[in-house]
Amino acid sequence: MSTQSYKKQDAYSLSSSPDKMAVFQECLQQFNATPVNAKKCRQLLAKLLRLLYNGESFPSQESTTLFFSISKLFQHKDQSLRQIVYLTIKELSQTSDDILMVTSSIMKDIQGNDAVYKPNAIRTLSKVLDPTTVTAAERLFKNLIVDKNPIISSAALISSYNLLPHAKDIVKRFSNEVLESIQSFKQFNSHQFELHEYYGSATSNLPSTSYMYQYHALGLIYQLRNHDKMALMKLITSLSEGVLKNSLSIIQLIRFINKLLIDDNSLQLLPIIINFLKHKSDMVELEACKTLINLQNLLTDEQEMMVIGTLQKLLSVPRTATRFAAIRLINKISIKHPEKIMVCNLELENLINDSNKSISTIAITTLLKTSGTGSIETTGEGVDRLITKMTSLMEDISDDFKMVIIEAIENLALRYPTKVKKLVGFLTDLLRDDGSLELKSTIVDALFDLIKFLSDDSSKQLILMNLCEFIEDCEFTELSVRILHLLGDQGPTTSNVSYYIRHIYNRLVLENSIIRSSAVISLAKFAAVCGGIVSKNIIILLSRCLNDVDDEVRDRAAISLNFINHHKKNLIVNDSKYDLAVLENKLINYLNEEKFENEFDINEVPIISNEEIKSLEYNQKINKTEVEEVKEEEPEVNKAQDLLKQQEYAQELSMIFSFGTLTKSSSVTYLTDKENEIVVSVVKHLFTDAKKLVLQFNIQNTLTTTKLENISVIVQPDNEGYQEESIIPLEELKPNQTGVSYVVFNFDETDIIAGFGNTLNYINKDVDEEGNADPNDDGWSDEYQIDDFEVLGGDFITGLYGNFEQIFEKIENSSTTAKVISGSSLEEVIEKIKNQLNMSFMDGSEFVSKDSNSHVLKLLGKDVYGGKIATLIKLAFTGGKIVGKIEVKTETKVFGQVVLDSIF
Amino acid sequence: MSLNLSLYTISSVLILDNEGKRLFAKYYKPTLPETNNTFSSSQFDTKEKQLKFESTLFSKINKINQDILIFENNLICYKQVNDIIIIFISPLSENESLVYSTLSNFNEALLILFDNSIDKLTLLEKYDLLCLCLDEIIDDGIIIEYDPATIVSRVTKPHSNQIDVNNLRNIDISEKGLFNALSFASKKLGERLQQGL
Missing domain, CATH: 1.25.40 (Serine Threonine Protein Phosphatase 5, Tetratricopeptide repeat)
Structure with missing residues (x-):
């Protein structure tokens, strides 16, 4: 008995990977032996494959040697050996050099007729061919694709598919054969199978065909035809009526239709997908639902209900x-x-x-x-x-899932403040149970957010009191510290101050030094804000801390006492902070410039008040939860990044113009399709001090053979309050370049709403492949109409977060109107108003229930002059029209009318 | 959401043992360039990254029968059979039902090939069948065949099971176990008896 067979029965030697060099040597030895022992070689090749599939790889030289010796196995006629040889060649082809030498052997096998391994040979062929040799195989491929045996046809199609990146031109010539394949009916040929009577009856009653070749052919034809939309559409319509028998190919078809629908609403294709909502295979139904949900805007209500019905069944x-x-x-x-x-x-x-x-x-x-x-x-x-x-x-359930649920609960509580008590109860129960730090911090985060964004005082107190109890026996120092900080911020403004002070003081007595020091600061905040008797009591408590064993605690107590005694409230409690993103940016610039003789000017960094921070965070919160769930869609522009972007704009513009500080920049609006030859987008920059509006046109030349010169945008405002001051044209734009052109306007503060019509003016010049234009060519001038855009109230307003009722009551200057707002549904109108006004929706008022006919919007914002704006819009849907009653209250007088005019 | 318009469906196939060690691992690299970004290929481009991914994935799915989950932006379908886990990984936007069916059909094909006993030992003993079987299902991430019976019929038998009755001399007795000898003897005996009748 050989050692090898002995080893085979040993479970332990099997489970560890075979030695690489030993296998290599044995391979060389066995493959070169005459006659070849087919059985041994197959086992050896399996061992080799196991090494490869374990992630081992052979260096190029060894791999080539191996490859060479494997090619010797082609002498042996044994089918079971030949099949695994092909697999090995395929796996080794990535690392070996001289792979072309097996081409002729493979070709010979393919031309043979009835071998089981013929499809394997065909698939291996695509790995060893290079662009120069594909031509030789062209005839062969065409025959194989139309072969009556579905497996051979599939193999040829996949092989051609894999050849696409190397030899697209040649594969393109197969398209007639591929089309023929889709339409034809191919049946398994029984003698080309290895009939495994040994495996039982499972293989004796084979299906006559599985139609997989349709799937592969469809995939290939798409790659060949995807630039010709008309041809593709014709193909889809011809295939939609029962030609395709295979579920995978139908899925593929649905995806093609989806692509066409997204690119250019070819609505006549939509019913095809809808028909697939009822199909015997659940994967087809699923794909149809998936696609239709992404195309929701094209669906009627009835169709949408069909989708939901199918999903319900699934x-x-x-x-x-x-x-x-x-x-x-x-x-x-x-x-x-x-x-x-x-x-x-x-x-x-x-x-x-x-x-x-x-x-x-x-x-x-x-x-x-x-x-x-x-x-x-x-x-x-x-x-x-x-x-x-x-x-x-x-x-x-595991912690991961708990966290997801907690976030959902938090979101629910934010949207429906009436449910807060119940949900908070649930969260705090969870907080008391055992759990990891990660889980607990998620809960604490959720509670923190609720405190921040809920206007209702009683639920706020409920949360705070629950948190107080939690820190009584909290094992995580960092959580205690965070909660103490929050108590210091929120506690002083509540009604039962002493309750919190008692809890905080308990920490001061019982906990470690880190928690003690944050408790000190927290107490100091109570003293600073509440004053009076509270302040006196806290001074007594803090003076005891002066004898604490830890120096950090002593220091903090001493400094706090000093501040309290000298009534330096603003040193303890701050109501604004620097914009950290901008600060970081500025500091990096400062360090890079290396002009340290000039002091760093902290005044350049904008200060954000707590109110503004809150509204930013609120927006982020609402956006974040939505973006996470719809990850596939384009991520929304982050507000914090907006600020940074604004900073960049300010820097760029200050190099060109001297208009003082930039007040506000809008987001980017595209004025052409993104697939156009020339893509134009606009950003509106506002300088309120200088009363200037700077329009920044980003122009991208996507043409590969044309150069644009002397590009300018001619802007026609429809409001005489806007006077054009200057145009900065773009000198030249080479292929695939992006450039910027500016147009500057003076404007009148009292009448700011305007529409702008735009035309792009430029000189066209053809260029060769290196991008050089013919110097004698003067080019020809051309005009290009691009979309209009408007300057609306929203360009002068930023969103604000706050208590709507309070602000609305407080502002006196009000203006009211009622008007018809164009739009087909309440949702659409709300989305429009959101863009027109750029204000924040309060109390979850941007969500409208589908079947209601009226809705109330509460909006808060701040204009560029710093005045607050509160807008109450009552929308009603009557007689196919949407009527809005708008009530605007503004601190800056002229803005009332501006807001009213911006809504249309 | 970018739908996958190419044929590339599966981004990798893994078979791990009950300790999370890999028995089989194949990360497919699609050849069409434009599909590369939907296939998060950079996530798996080195062996270290692959192994790290496998071990974290294993700790997440071992002994928890969920069949499907989303992990690090991949769609993971898996099946735990005895002491091994078979895992199919595909991009997030792929049709879940499609990937899962492919996985369970692969499992079924293996059941037939391994004579109803899928475990680590059989798998390693019949590694050639495993490789060939998977090669008939997936090529470079493209699903080739779907029907388990068809798949199995495409896999060639290993040699040791061919018993050539007319050519007794060529049987290499040393490679056979006692059971094979017995089964061969009983088969022979049966035939003789039948002839005798």
Whole structure:
């Protein structure tokens, strides 16, 4: 008995990977032996493959040697050996050099007729061919693609697909054969199979065909035809009627239609997808739903209900993967239209106890969204029931999922303040249970956010008191410190100050030095804000800390006492801070310039008041939760980055103009399609001190053979308040370059709303491949009409977060009007107003329930002169029109009219 | 959401043992350049990154039968069979049901090939069948065949099971276990008896 066979029975030697060099040597020895022992070689090749699939790789030289000796195995006729030889060649082809030498052997096998390994040979061929040798195989490929055997046809199609990057021109010549393949019917040829009677009856009754070749052919034809939209459309229509028998190919077809629909609303294709909503295969139904959800704007309500109906059905199939996919899609709908999926609530509730925890988590988060939209009575019940269900579930799911649920609860509480008490109760219960630091910080984060953004004082106190209890026995120092800090910020303004002071003082007695020192600061804040008797008592408490064993605690106590005694309130409590992003940016610039003789000017860094920070954070919060869930869609522009961007603009502009400080820059608006030959976008920059509006046109030349020269944008305002001052044209734009042209306007503060018509003026010149124009060519001048844009109130306003009722009451200067607002649905109008006014929606008023006919919007903002604006808009949908009653209150007088005019 | 318009569907196939060590790992690199960005290829471009990914993934899915989950922006479908885990990884936008069916059909094909016993030992013993079977299902991330019976019928038998009755001399007795000898003997005996009848 050889040692090798002995080893084979030893479980332990099998589980460790074979030695690389030993296998290499043995391979060389066995493959070069005559006659070749087919059985041994197959085992040896399996060993080699195992090395490769374990991530080992042979250096190029050894790999080539190996390759060479493997090619010797082509002498042996054995099928079982030949098949694995092909696989090995395929795997080694990436690292070896002389792979071309096996081409002729492979070609010989392919031309042979009835071998099992013929498809393997075809697929291996694409790995060893290079662009020069593909031509030789062209005839062969054409024959193979139309072969009557589906497996051979598939192999040839895949092989051609893999050849695309190397020899697209040649593969293009196959398109007739590929098309023929899609349409034809191919049947398995029984003698080309290895019939495994040995494996039992499973293989004796083979299906006559699996139509996989249709899928491969469709994939290939798309790559060949995707530039010709008309041809593609024709192909799709011809295929949509039952030609395709294979689920995978139908999925592929749906994706092509989707692509066409996105690119240029070819609406006549939409019904094809809708038909696939009812199909015997759940993967096709799933793909159809997936696609249609992304095309929601094109669907009628009825069609949308069909999609949801299909998803509802998919929610209760036994296959986990399908349920998982369906619930993800439902969750996606629920972000924007929770009311639409209320019909699925029953199925969703059943899924809470699903064995797959991702499914149950998504089910809960989705239910949290839908239950928030119903009428008040049913909502209360729904939330109650959900919370009881969740409490039982929370015990046996992992921390990751808990965190997702916590975030969903927080979001729900933010949107529906009436439910806060219940949800806070749930969160604090969770906080008391055992859990990791990560989990607890998520809960604490959620509670912090709730405190920050809820206007209701009683729920705020509820949270604060719960947090106080939590720190009584909190094992995580960092959490205690954060909570103490928050108590210091929020506590002094509440009604039961002494309660908090008592809890904080307990920390001062019982905890470690880090917590003690933050407790000191926290107490100092109480003293500074409350004053009076509280202040006196705290002074007594703090003086005891002067004898603390830790010097940090002593220091902090001493400095706090000093501040309190000298009434330096603003040194303890601050109501504004520097914009950190800008500060960082400035400091980096300062360090890079290395002009240290000049002092760093801190005044250049804008100071943000707490109010502004809050509104930024609120926006981020609302945006973040949505962006995370719709990750595939384009990420929203982050507000904090906006500030940084503004800083960049200011720097760029200050090099060209001297208009003083930049007040505000708008976001980028595209004036052409992004696929155009010349792509133009505009940014509006406002200088209120100098009363100037600078329009920055970003112009991109996407043509590869044309150079643009002397480019300028001719801007025609429809408001005489705007006087053009100067144009800075762009001198030249080489192919694939982007440049900037500026137009400057003076404007009148009292009448700022205007529309601008724009025309692009330039000189065209053809260039050769190196990008050089013919010096004798004067080019020809051309004009190009681009979209209009408007300057509206929104360009002068930034969003603000605050208590709407309070601000609205306080401002006196008010103006009111009622007008018809164009738009087909309330949602559309709200989205429009959001862009027109650029103000923040308060109290979750941007969410409108689908079936209601009226809605109230509460908006807060701040104009560029620093005045606050509060707008109350009552929208009603009557007789196919949307009527809005708008009431604007502004601190800056002229702005009332501006806001009113901006809405249309 | 960028839909995958190419045929490349599966970004990698892994088979791990019950300690998370890899038994089989294949990370596919699509050849069409424009598909590279949807396939997060940089995530797996070195062996170290791959191993790290595998170990974190393993700790997440071992002994938890969920069939499907999203992990580091990949769609993970997996099946735990006895002491091994078979994992298919694909881009996030892929059709979940499609990937999962491919996985379970692969599993079914292996069941037939391995004579109903999928475990680590059989897998390593019949590694040639495993490689060939997977090669008939996926080529460079493209799903080739879908039907388990068809897949199995495409995989050639290993040699040791071919018993040539007319050519007894050529049987290499040393390579056979006792069971094979017995089964061969009983088969022979049966035939003789039948002839005798």
